[in-house]
């Protein structure tokens with residue numbers, strides 16, 4: 039039995055109109071017959087459909103009957119948000135569609151095509167995996183957290199207990215040294231969510247994303263967007279080069295076996 043989530047999503051990539059793989063198909067492909075992977079597939083598709091609906095009507099708020107009719111034609115009678123929610127949550131695109139999409143994702147933290155699960159890397163804990171293909175250059179998610187000064191970030195790092203993971207991302211913008219503090223498992227703005235950016239593991243050689251600083255219209259603070267550096271296939275782990283090496287921090291990195 040293959041329980042590897044990456045293998046599952048590359049065998050059964052999530053699409054808007056696809057059907058979740060039923061037990062017979064899962065078992066034939068060597069996966070467990072239990073519902074765990076099936077439920078993850080459905081959750082990923084629901085997110086994808088939600089995003090499609092939230093960005094489909096770009097000019098004006100759709101009428102309820104318009105959305106209902108689209109849902110009927112698409113055959114999305116289940117595994118989809120209700121038409122009422124699409125109408126209620128619609129916002130006008132004030133900027134370019136792409137930036138508008140990104141703004142939605144950052145605000146609502148509802149990035150699609152990703153799942154958090156155990157990493158295949160030795161001792162890495164959790165990681166983020168793609169549940170569908172991404173093209174090079176596409177936005178994967180953001181590194182979400184509190185924007186604070188780099189000196190405050192360094193103080194937090196110094197106060198970490200031995201072996202405690204660090205979820206602080208340092209960056210420079212407009213000549214300011216800042217960082218994102220994502221140390222808390224749940225941010226204050228989305229207390230029920232575990233956001234993706236902070237759980238991306240490191241690879242200096244096989245990274246497939248990088249971080250870029252963006253100033254999104256409508257947000258006071260800069261955003262750290264994570265973009266694909268190459269095409270990414272469903273099932274791959276999302277990996278970023280943390281930019282630290284074993285010789286970093288005056289040699290302290292030598293104590294980090296995963297570097």
Ligand SMILES: C[S@@+](CC[C@H](N)C(=O)[O-])C[C@H]1O[C@@H](n2cnc3c(N)ncnc32)[C@H](O)[C@@H]1O
Pocket residue numbers: 157159160161162163164165202203204205236237238239240241296
């Ligand atoms: C920002 S966290 C990444 C998410 C983390 N895996 C988790 O479960 O919370 C950074 C920590 O993940 C682990 N990590 C990251 N990349 C790794 C890798 N390539 N191999 C092993 N562990 C890794 C290290 O423990 C590191 O301190």
